[in-house]
Amino acid sequence: MNTSRRLATLALASLAATIALLPLGAQAQTTKIKMVLNWKYEGPQAWFFLAQDKGYFKAEGLDVEIDQGEGSAASIPKVASGAYQAGFGDLNAVIDLATKRPAEAPVGVYMLYNTPPFTIVVKQDSPIKGPADLEGKTVGGPANDGALKLFPAFAKLAKLDATKVKITNMAPNLREQMLARDQVDATFGYVTTVSFSAKAMGMDPAKDLRFIRYGAHGMDLYSNAVFFSRPFVKDNPQAVAGFVKALNRAIADVIANPDAGIDAVMKREPLLKREVEKERLLATLRNDMSHPEVARIGLGDVDDKRLARGIEILVDANQLARTPASAEVFDRSFLPPREQRPAKLF
CATH class of the missing domain: 3.40.190.10 (Periplasmic binding protein-like II)
Incomplete structure:
Protein backbone atom coordinates (compact mmCIF):
# COMPACT_ATOMS: atom_id res chain seq x y z
CA MET A 1 0.00 0.00 0.00
CA ASN A 2 1.53 3.37 -1.00
CA THR A 3 1.89 6.24 1.45
CA SER A 4 -1.08 8.30 0.19
CA ARG A 5 -3.47 5.34 0.35
CA ARG A 6 -2.21 4.45 3.84
CA LEU A 7 -2.82 8.00 5.03
CA ALA A 8 -6.35 8.03 3.52
CA THR A 9 -7.16 4.72 5.21
CA LEU A 10 -5.92 6.00 8.55
CA ALA A 11 -7.98 9.19 8.15
CA LEU A 12 -11.16 7.25 7.43
CA ALA A 13 -10.54 4.96 10.37
CA SER A 14 -9.99 7.97 12.62
CA LEU A 15 -13.23 9.62 11.36
CA ALA A 16 -15.21 6.43 11.96
CA ALA A 17 -13.84 6.15 15.49
CA THR A 18 -14.73 9.77 16.19
CA ILE A 19 -18.31 9.30 14.94
CA ALA A 20 -18.69 6.17 17.05
CA LEU A 21 -17.73 8.16 20.16
CA LEU A 22 -20.23 10.95 19.47
CA PRO A 23 -23.55 10.99 21.39
CA LEU A 24 -26.37 9.41 19.43
CA GLY A 25 -28.10 12.76 18.92
CA ALA A 26 -25.01 14.17 17.25
CA GLN A 27 -24.94 11.36 14.70
CA ALA A 28 -28.53 11.65 13.58
CA GLN A 29 -30.74 14.52 14.67
CA PRO A 116 -69.31 15.93 7.86
CA PRO A 117 -70.03 13.93 11.06
CA PHE A 118 -71.84 16.79 12.83
CA THR A 119 -75.33 16.08 14.06
CA ILE A 120 -78.12 16.93 16.49
CA VAL A 121 -79.52 13.79 18.10
CA VAL A 122 -83.06 13.23 19.37
CA LYS A 123 -84.90 10.20 20.68
CA GLN A 124 -86.88 8.25 18.12
CA ASP A 125 -90.21 9.27 19.70
CA SER A 126 -89.26 12.95 19.94
CA PRO A 127 -91.63 15.55 18.45
CA ILE A 128 -88.51 17.20 16.95
CA LYS A 129 -88.63 16.15 13.30
CA GLY A 130 -86.46 18.86 11.74
CA PRO A 131 -84.36 21.92 12.57
CA ALA A 132 -87.30 24.32 13.00
CA ASP A 133 -88.71 22.10 15.75
CA LEU A 134 -85.66 22.89 17.92
CA GLU A 135 -87.00 26.36 18.67
CA GLY A 136 -88.15 26.51 22.27
CA LYS A 137 -86.21 23.34 23.12
CA THR A 138 -83.05 22.61 25.13
CA VAL A 139 -80.07 21.16 23.30
CA GLY A 140 -77.05 19.96 25.23
CA GLY A 141 -73.45 19.20 24.36
CA PRO A 142 -69.91 19.24 25.72
CA ALA A 143 -68.41 22.73 25.54
CA ASN A 144 -65.74 21.70 23.02
CA ASP A 145 -68.04 19.66 20.78
CA GLY A 146 -67.59 20.42 17.08
CA ALA A 147 -71.31 20.30 16.27
CA LEU A 148 -72.11 22.75 19.07
CA LYS A 149 -69.43 25.16 17.82
CA LEU A 150 -70.95 25.02 14.34
CA PHE A 151 -74.55 25.44 15.49
CA PRO A 152 -74.86 29.15 14.56
CA ALA A 153 -73.85 28.33 10.97
CA PHE A 154 -76.21 25.35 10.89
CA ALA A 155 -79.09 27.44 12.25
CA LYS A 156 -78.63 30.07 9.56
CA LEU A 157 -78.57 27.55 6.71
CA ALA A 158 -81.51 25.60 8.15
CA LYS A 159 -83.52 28.83 8.65
CA LEU A 160 -83.72 28.24 12.39
CA ASP A 161 -83.79 31.07 14.97
CA ALA A 162 -80.86 30.10 17.17
CA THR A 163 -81.85 32.67 19.81
CA LYS A 164 -84.93 30.55 20.54
CA VAL A 165 -82.85 27.45 21.35
CA LYS A 166 -81.51 26.98 24.86
CA ILE A 167 -77.98 25.57 24.90
CA THR A 168 -76.68 23.70 27.93
CA ASN A 169 -73.30 22.11 28.55
CA MET A 170 -72.55 18.77 30.15
CA ALA A 171 -69.63 16.42 30.59
CA PRO A 172 -69.16 14.24 27.47
CA ASN A 173 -69.89 11.02 29.37
CA LEU A 174 -73.31 12.40 30.45
CA ARG A 175 -74.58 13.40 27.00
CA GLU A 176 -76.46 10.22 26.07
CA GLN A 177 -77.64 9.66 29.64
CA MET A 178 -79.23 13.11 29.82
CA LEU A 179 -80.93 12.58 26.48
CA ALA A 180 -82.26 9.17 27.52
CA ARG A 181 -83.62 10.64 30.77
CA ASP A 182 -85.28 13.59 28.98
CA GLN A 183 -83.07 16.07 30.83
CA VAL A 184 -82.44 17.67 27.43
CA ASP A 185 -84.55 17.56 24.29
CA ALA A 186 -81.61 16.93 21.98
CA THR A 187 -77.82 16.76 22.00
CA PHE A 188 -74.96 17.86 19.77
CA GLY A 189 -72.33 15.38 18.66
CA TYR A 190 -70.64 13.31 15.99
CA VAL A 191 -72.79 10.54 14.55
CA THR A 192 -70.28 7.76 15.22
CA THR A 193 -69.38 9.00 18.70
CA VAL A 194 -72.99 9.27 19.85
CA SER A 195 -73.93 5.93 18.27
CA PHE A 196 -71.25 4.02 20.15
CA SER A 197 -71.83 5.82 23.43
CA ALA A 198 -75.53 4.93 23.12
CA LYS A 199 -74.64 1.30 22.43
CA ALA A 200 -72.51 1.24 25.57
CA MET A 201 -75.66 2.22 27.51
CA GLY A 202 -77.62 -0.66 26.00
CA MET A 203 -79.45 1.47 23.44
CA ASP A 204 -79.86 0.63 19.77
CA PRO A 205 -79.05 3.89 17.95
CA ALA A 206 -80.78 2.69 14.79
CA LYS A 207 -84.05 2.14 16.65
CA ASP A 208 -83.86 4.48 19.63
CA LEU A 209 -82.34 7.62 18.12
CA ARG A 210 -82.74 9.93 15.13
CA PHE A 211 -79.97 12.07 13.69
CA ILE A 212 -80.45 15.54 12.20
CA ARG A 213 -77.23 15.69 10.18
CA TYR A 214 -75.67 19.02 9.32
CA GLY A 215 -74.56 17.69 5.93
CA ALA A 216 -78.20 17.12 4.95
CA HIS A 217 -78.90 20.83 5.43
CA GLY A 218 -76.21 22.35 3.24
CA MET A 219 -73.18 22.04 5.52
CA ASP A 220 -70.91 19.83 3.44
CA LEU A 221 -67.95 20.69 5.64
Missing part, protein backbone atom coordinates in the same frame (compact mmCIF):
# COMPACT_ATOMS: atom_id res chain seq x y z
CA THR A 30 -34.18 13.57 15.98
CA THR A 31 -37.01 16.08 15.92
CA LYS A 32 -39.39 15.92 18.87
CA ILE A 33 -43.10 16.42 18.20
CA LYS A 34 -45.78 16.60 20.89
CA MET A 35 -49.22 15.82 19.49
CA VAL A 36 -52.65 16.18 21.10
CA LEU A 37 -55.55 14.02 19.90
CA ASN A 38 -59.20 14.90 19.50
CA TRP A 39 -60.36 12.69 22.35
CA LYS A 40 -59.49 9.86 24.75
CA TYR A 41 -57.75 6.86 23.25
CA GLU A 42 -60.10 4.98 20.91
CA GLY A 43 -60.23 2.83 17.80
CA PRO A 44 -60.27 5.59 15.16
CA GLN A 45 -56.86 6.81 16.35
CA ALA A 46 -55.21 3.48 15.51
CA TRP A 47 -52.95 4.83 12.75
CA PHE A 48 -51.17 7.26 15.06
CA PHE A 49 -50.24 4.48 17.47
CA LEU A 50 -49.33 2.02 14.72
CA ALA A 51 -46.97 4.58 13.20
CA GLN A 52 -45.24 4.69 16.59
CA ASP A 53 -45.14 0.94 17.16
CA LYS A 54 -43.89 0.07 13.68
CA GLY A 55 -41.17 2.69 13.83
CA TYR A 56 -42.56 4.74 10.94
CA PHE A 57 -42.10 8.02 12.82
CA LYS A 58 -38.63 6.98 13.95
CA ALA A 59 -37.65 6.13 10.36
CA GLU A 60 -38.42 9.77 9.47
CA GLY A 61 -36.18 11.07 12.25
CA LEU A 62 -39.09 11.89 14.56
CA ASP A 63 -39.70 11.32 18.26
CA VAL A 64 -43.49 11.66 18.54
CA GLU A 65 -45.32 11.90 21.87
CA ILE A 66 -49.11 11.51 21.67
CA ASP A 67 -51.49 12.79 24.37
CA GLN A 68 -55.22 12.30 24.78
CA GLY A 69 -57.52 15.19 23.93
CA GLU A 70 -60.64 16.86 25.29
CA GLY A 71 -62.71 17.44 22.17
CA SER A 72 -62.24 18.09 18.47
CA ALA A 73 -62.26 21.86 18.92
CA ALA A 74 -60.12 21.84 22.08
CA SER A 75 -56.95 20.67 20.36
CA ILE A 76 -56.67 23.79 18.17
CA PRO A 77 -55.88 26.36 20.92
CA LYS A 78 -53.44 23.90 22.51
CA VAL A 79 -51.41 23.84 19.30
CA ALA A 80 -51.86 27.56 18.69
CA SER A 81 -50.47 28.32 22.16
CA GLY A 82 -47.31 26.32 21.52
CA ALA A 83 -48.07 23.65 24.12
CA TYR A 84 -48.11 21.13 21.27
CA GLN A 85 -46.57 21.15 17.82
CA ALA A 86 -49.25 18.95 16.22
CA GLY A 87 -52.88 18.07 16.78
CA PHE A 88 -55.86 16.16 15.45
CA GLY A 89 -59.14 18.02 15.49
CA ASP A 90 -61.82 19.98 13.67
CA LEU A 91 -60.56 22.02 10.72
CA ASN A 92 -63.53 24.35 11.16
CA ALA A 93 -62.09 25.48 14.49
CA VAL A 94 -58.82 26.16 12.65
CA ILE A 95 -60.77 28.29 10.14
CA ASP A 96 -62.46 30.20 12.97
CA LEU A 97 -59.11 31.03 14.57
CA ALA A 98 -57.62 31.95 11.18
CA THR A 99 -60.29 34.60 10.72
CA LYS A 100 -59.48 36.18 14.07
CA ARG A 101 -55.76 35.60 14.70
CA PRO A 102 -54.24 34.32 11.46
CA ALA A 103 -50.66 34.43 12.72
CA GLU A 104 -51.54 32.01 15.54
CA ALA A 105 -53.82 29.60 13.67
CA PRO A 106 -52.39 26.13 12.99
CA VAL A 107 -52.40 24.78 9.44
CA GLY A 108 -53.96 21.49 8.31
CA VAL A 109 -51.69 19.05 6.48
CA TYR A 110 -53.67 15.78 6.22
CA MET A 111 -57.46 15.52 6.01
CA LEU A 112 -59.02 12.42 7.58
CA TYR A 113 -62.71 13.13 8.30
CA ASN A 114 -63.76 14.33 4.85
CA THR A 115 -67.49 13.63 5.39
CA TYR A 222 -64.65 19.01 6.26
CA SER A 223 -64.02 17.94 9.83
CA ASN A 224 -61.06 16.41 11.65
CA ALA A 225 -57.60 16.84 10.17
CA VAL A 226 -54.00 16.63 11.32
CA PHE A 227 -52.55 20.11 11.75
CA PHE A 228 -49.30 21.72 12.89
CA SER A 229 -48.43 25.02 14.51
CA ARG A 230 -47.46 27.66 11.99
CA PRO A 231 -43.98 28.33 13.48
CA PHE A 232 -43.19 24.60 13.48
CA VAL A 233 -44.21 24.27 9.83
CA LYS A 234 -41.94 27.19 8.92
CA ASP A 235 -38.94 25.94 10.88
CA ASN A 236 -39.31 22.18 10.35
CA PRO A 237 -40.86 21.47 6.94
CA GLN A 238 -38.95 18.20 6.57
CA ALA A 239 -40.29 16.96 9.92
CA VAL A 240 -43.87 17.79 8.90
CA ALA A 241 -43.43 15.94 5.60
CA GLY A 242 -41.93 12.98 7.46
CA PHE A 243 -44.82 12.88 9.93
CA VAL A 244 -47.38 12.92 7.12
CA LYS A 245 -45.51 10.21 5.21
CA ALA A 246 -45.37 7.97 8.30
CA LEU A 247 -49.03 8.57 9.10
CA ASN A 248 -50.13 7.84 5.53
CA ARG A 249 -48.17 4.59 5.63
CA ALA A 250 -49.84 3.57 8.91
CA ILE A 251 -53.32 4.43 7.61
CA ALA A 252 -52.77 2.09 4.65
CA ASP A 253 -51.71 -0.63 7.11
CA VAL A 254 -54.84 -0.18 9.23
CA ILE A 255 -57.10 -0.28 6.17
CA ALA A 256 -55.45 -3.54 5.12
CA ASN A 257 -55.46 -5.02 8.64
CA PRO A 258 -57.77 -3.29 11.14
CA ASP A 259 -56.88 -5.82 13.86
CA ALA A 260 -53.26 -4.66 13.84
CA GLY A 261 -54.48 -1.12 14.41
CA ILE A 262 -56.69 -2.18 17.29
CA ASP A 263 -53.73 -4.05 18.83
CA ALA A 264 -51.92 -0.71 18.96
CA VAL A 265 -54.93 1.01 20.56
CA MET A 266 -55.33 -1.70 23.21
CA LYS A 267 -51.67 -1.31 24.22
CA ARG A 268 -52.45 2.28 25.22
CA GLU A 269 -55.75 1.55 26.96
CA PRO A 270 -56.20 -2.14 27.91
CA LEU A 271 -59.55 -1.47 29.60
CA LEU A 272 -61.25 -0.68 26.28
CA LYS A 273 -63.51 -3.32 24.75
CA ARG A 274 -61.61 -4.59 21.74
CA GLU A 275 -64.59 -5.52 19.55
CA VAL A 276 -66.33 -2.22 20.28
CA GLU A 277 -63.22 -0.25 19.27
CA LYS A 278 -62.80 -2.29 16.10
CA GLU A 279 -66.42 -1.63 15.18
CA ARG A 280 -65.91 2.07 15.97
CA LEU A 281 -62.84 2.17 13.73
CA LEU A 282 -64.63 0.50 10.81
CA ALA A 283 -67.65 2.80 11.22
CA THR A 284 -65.34 5.84 11.12
CA LEU A 285 -63.65 4.61 7.94
CA ARG A 286 -67.04 3.99 6.36
CA ASN A 287 -69.01 7.01 7.57
CA ASP A 288 -66.49 9.79 8.20
CA MET A 289 -63.59 9.15 5.81
CA SER A 290 -65.14 7.85 2.60
CA HIS A 291 -66.42 10.96 0.82
CA PRO A 292 -66.76 10.25 -2.94
CA GLU A 293 -63.97 12.75 -3.64
CA VAL A 294 -61.41 10.35 -2.14
CA ALA A 295 -61.50 8.26 -5.33
CA ARG A 296 -60.49 11.38 -7.26
CA ILE A 297 -58.02 13.19 -5.00
CA GLY A 298 -56.97 10.50 -2.54
CA LEU A 299 -57.25 10.43 1.24
CA GLY A 300 -55.47 13.29 2.97
CA ASP A 301 -56.18 15.99 0.42
CA VAL A 302 -59.07 18.46 0.11
CA ASP A 303 -61.04 19.82 -2.80
CA ASP A 304 -60.18 23.53 -2.94
CA LYS A 305 -63.62 24.65 -4.11
CA ARG A 306 -65.37 22.62 -1.45
CA LEU A 307 -63.07 23.96 1.27
CA ALA A 308 -63.58 27.52 0.05
CA ARG A 309 -67.38 27.07 0.21
CA GLY A 310 -67.06 25.76 3.75
CA ILE A 311 -64.98 28.77 4.76
CA GLU A 312 -67.57 31.12 3.26
CA ILE A 313 -70.39 29.35 5.13
CA LEU A 314 -68.61 29.78 8.47
CA VAL A 315 -67.59 33.39 7.84
CA ASP A 316 -71.07 34.42 6.71
CA ALA A 317 -73.01 32.58 9.42
CA ASN A 318 -70.78 33.76 12.26
CA GLN A 319 -70.25 37.26 10.82
CA LEU A 320 -66.49 36.87 11.03
CA ALA A 321 -64.20 39.76 10.21
CA ARG A 322 -62.23 38.22 7.35
CA THR A 323 -62.32 35.30 4.92
CA PRO A 324 -59.09 33.31 5.00
CA ALA A 325 -57.87 31.72 1.78
CA SER A 326 -57.96 27.92 1.59
CA ALA A 327 -54.16 27.85 1.57
CA GLU A 328 -54.11 29.58 4.95
CA VAL A 329 -55.88 26.69 6.67
CA PHE A 330 -54.68 23.70 4.62
CA ASP A 331 -51.27 23.08 3.04
CA ARG A 332 -51.14 20.05 0.72
CA SER A 333 -47.44 20.46 -0.07
CA PHE A 334 -46.49 17.90 2.59
CA LEU A 335 -48.70 15.13 1.19
CA PRO A 336 -47.19 12.03 -0.40
CA PRO A 337 -47.91 11.68 -4.14
CA ARG A 338 -51.51 10.91 -5.07
CA GLU A 339 -50.70 7.31 -6.05
CA GLN A 340 -49.24 6.61 -2.59
CA ARG A 341 -52.37 7.68 -0.69
CA PRO A 342 -55.48 5.51 -0.17
CA ALA A 343 -58.19 6.01 -2.80
CA LYS A 344 -60.57 3.37 -1.47
CA LEU A 345 -61.13 2.56 2.17
CA PHE A 346 -63.39 -0.46 1.65
